[in-house]
Amino acid sequence: MLPKTPKPALWRFIKGSAKTLFVVEAVCFAASYGVYYRMNTNRGKSKFRQHIHENYPFVLDYYYKIGEIVGDNKARQSDASYWSTLKKSD
Structure with a gap:
């Protein structure tokens, strides 16, 4: 049987960084889609787009x-x- 050798620290760092980057990118994508969805719906009721x-x-x-x-x-x-109609009515 072959003896197990530990993986180099650089390889573990690269794998950990790639996983972290993937999670951060997924969270940023979800947040940007959420903002886009909220801006795309309910302009009059929520006034989010005006904000x-x-x-x-x-x-x-x-x-x-x-x-x-x-x-x-x-x-x-x-x-x-x-x-502009909202400003005129105020």
């Missing part, structure tokens, strides 16, 4: 760009008209 517009406008700009690239998305114009 993003007021606090993180660069995120909303990326959302609009993705929508315009993927399909014929007119969310930018509809949001602007919806928010």
Whole structure:
């Protein structure tokens, strides 16, 4: 029978780092999908998209760009008209 030799420390470090990177990437993907899903639904009720517009406008700009690239998305114009009617009523 062959004697067992311990694996090099570098190999264990690479395997551990790869597992950690995979988990972090999966969590980031799930979080970004959750934000996209929430921005894509219930504009009027939750006002989440308006909150993003007021606090993180660069995120909303990326959302609009993705929508315009993927399909014929007119969310930018509809949001602007919806928010202007809200401001007029206040």
